Amino acid sequence: MAAITVDFQLCFIFILLGLFSLFYCGLPLSPPSLPVIGHLHFLLSVPCYKSFQKLSSKYGPLLHLRAFNSPIVLVSSGFMANEVLKTQDLNFATRQREVPIMERSLLFGSFSFVSAPYGDYWRFMKKLLVEKLLGSHSLEQTRLIRAKELKTFRAMLFDKAAEKETVDVGKEMMKLTNNSICRMIMGRKCSEENGEAEQVRGLVTKSLSLAKKFLIASIVGRFFKLVGISLFEKEIMEVSQMYDELLEKIMKEHEENPDKKENIDMMDVLLEVCADDNAEFQISRNQIKALFVELFIAGTDTSAQTTQWIMAELINHPEILKRLRKEIESVVGETRFIQETDLPSLPYLQAVMKEGLRLHPHTPILARNATEGCKIGGYYIGQNTTMIINAYAVLRDPDSWEYPGEFQPERFMTSPSKGKEDERAQLALNYIPFGSGRRGCLGKNLGYIFIGVAIGTMVQCFDWKINGDKVYMEETGEMALHMAHPLKCTLVTRINAASFESADL
Numbered sequence: 352m353a354a355i356t357v358d359f360q361l362c363f364i365f366i367l368l369g370l371f372s373l374f375y376c377g378l379p380l381s382p383p384s385l386p387v388i389g390h391l392h393f394l395l396s397v398p399c400y401k402s403f404q405k406l407s408s409k410y411g412p413l414l415h416l417r418a419f420n421s422p423i424v425l426v427s428s429g430f431m432a433n434e435v436l437k438t439q440d441l442n443f444a445t446r447q448r449e450v451p452i453m454e455r456s457l458l459f460g461s462f463s464f465v466s467a468p469y470g471d472y473w474r475f476m477k478k479l480l481v482e483k484l485l486g487s488h489s490l491e492q493t494r495l496i497r498a499k500e501l502k503t504f505r506a507m508l509f510d511k512a513a514e515k516e517t518v519d520v521g522k523e524m525m526k527l528t529n530n531s532i533c534r535m536i537m538g539r540k541c542s543e544e545n546g547e548a549e550q551v552r553g554l555v556t557k558s559l560s561l562a563k564k565f566l567i568a569s570i571v572g573r574f575f576k577l578v579g580i581s582l583f584e585k586e587i588m589e590v591s592q593m594y595d596e597l598l599e600k601i602m603k604e605h606e607e608n609p610d611k612k613e614n615i616d617m618m619d620v621l622l623e624v625c626a627d628d629n630a631e632f633q634i635s636r637n638q639i640k641a642l643f644v645e646l647f648i649a650g651t652d653t654s655a656q657t658t659q660w661i662m663a664e665l666i667n668h669p670e671i672l673k674r675l676r677k678e679i680e681s682v683v684g685e686t687r688f689i690q691e692t693d694l695p696s697l698p699y700l701q702a703v704m705k706e707g708l709r710l711h712p713h714t715p716i717l718a719r720n721a722t723e724g725c726k727i728g729g730y731y732i733g734q735n736t737t738m739i740i741n742a743y744a745v746l747r748d749p750d751s752w753e754y755p756g757e758f759q760p761e762r763f764m765t766s767p768s769k770g771k772e773d774e775r776a777q778l779a780l781n782y783i784p785f786g787s788g789r790r791g792c793l794g795k796n797l798g799y800i801f802i803g804v805a806i807g808t809m810v811q812c813f814d815w816k817i818n819g820d821k822v823y824m825e826e827t828g829e830m831a832l833h834m835a836h837p838l839k840c841t842l843v844t845r846i847n848a849a850s851f852e853s854a855d856l
């Protein structure tokens with residue numbers, strides 16, 4: 352009888368403790384909302400990262416929102432973002448909650464790698480991607496491919512300069528990144544002649560414009576499904592269908608001509624795994640296609656748009672451009688073109704790239720899902736809560752960055768000397784243009800290569816002229832930050848290209 356009494360008392364104490372901790376560790380603050388839809392209008396506003404930024408500067412870095420009855424937590428400081436993306440990243444390693452309407456789609460669907468839950472499939476594919484495509488060893492092996500594409504890009508710029516033709520920087524960069532990625536993953540470029548290349552670039556742009564719709568669908572889709580409306584299904588399926596036709600053709604080419612290539616590419620590797628019944632993980636044709644769709648999207652527009660933003664900043668800041676050029680000339684010399692292997696020796700170029708990505712993060716909003724209930728910053732986050740990390744706000748947070756709206760690459764020229772560890776740790780904490788943790792960007796190094804050699808080439812070889820005094824830096828785009836007025840320039844050659852040795856390798 353005594354034992355039963357003790358157990359009962361213990362239970363009672365635990366219940367009291369539970370209630371107390373729930374009371375003590377409550378939900379984050381919730382700003383005023385609208386009836387029924389809650390805070391959905393903030394998500395629908397254009398651009399939502401700016402409305403969210405205003406909301407967080409008024410109410411705080413961790414806010415509890417809702418879209419209908421779906422809980423969302425908005426994260427807007429480096430410290431809180433780090434908690435979600437790094438410290439507790441296992442719990443937030445799944446990106447979107449299940450979206451039943453996208454099941455059959457190659458884009459954002461159930462075959463996706465990027466929105467795959469953290470588990471065996473994601474781990475298997477990540478390993479493959481690092482080993483065969485994005486790790487430093489594989490990047491070394493594909494350097495020649497990128498060098499050839501860079502040469503074509505450079506020749507195009509010299510031609511345009513000679514003809515006094517305008518260069519659309521974003522568009523030309525998109526060709527460079529797309530051609531390079533396509534050759535790295537499937538052994539050949541998409542053909543310009545039969546319109547295939549233009550089709551892929553168009554599909555990437557269309558996919559990015561659908562990304563916000565997908566995010567909304569992933570948060571409130573289940574609710575709408577209940578009332579019989581399949582949010583955005585038709586639009587997303589149309590794009591998926593177009594990718595499907597293109598990729599089926601490319602897969603067939605690979606299957607029909609297995610021996611005709613010198614090098615094994617990513618497509619060959621994946622088809623082999625797909626056909627192998629004893630493979631460590633069984634992958635399907637649709638999973639291969641979906642991965643390629645995601646590599647087209649993640650690997651091309653990101654670097655192309657970032658390069659465009661950085662070039663615009665350099666044109667608006669001639670003193671920074673001058674310092675950068677001086678660094679390139681002193682490291683690369685004045686007899687050969689800049690190449691990939693120069694990048695580690697160009698700290699100011701690296702600082703320029705970092706600062707460009709800080710001010711103009713290609714992906715301003717990151718989304719994660721809480722697998723289980725947990726605590727962030729002392730507040731309770733319920734299971735299945737959608738976490739929206741406003742990278743744009745974190746990267747411009749006035750509490751973390753001096754003159755947050757100014758383009759100042761010098762802030763990243765921290766010396767490696769002792770005693771500066773705190774400063775560097777602080778910078779890293781607040782620096783999330785590639786996300787962070789397990790689900791952080793896998794192509795960060797490749798991204799820096801694409802941007803570094805392109806900016807390096809453009810600065811080394813040409814002077815840049817625009818209409819007017821300054822480039823207009825207005826932003827557009829929702830889930831991808833684009834320039835509202837694409838950068839168009841005329842170039843003046845500033846080196847004697849004929850005397851430069853051809854040192855691409």
Ligand code: HEM
Nearest residue numbers: 465649650653654714785786787790791792793794797798
């Ligand atoms: C300037 C260039 C780039 C930027 C700014 C960028 C940015 C990002 C961001 C913000 C994420 C989400 C991270 C998170 O949720 O924590 C991401 C994920 C990803 N990126 Fe990049 N990226 C770039 C280049 C690339 C390139 C070149 C590739 C490969 C070809 C690539 C492949 C990926 C992949 C596969 C993921 C998903 C990782 C996963 O879910 O596990 N990215 N990127």
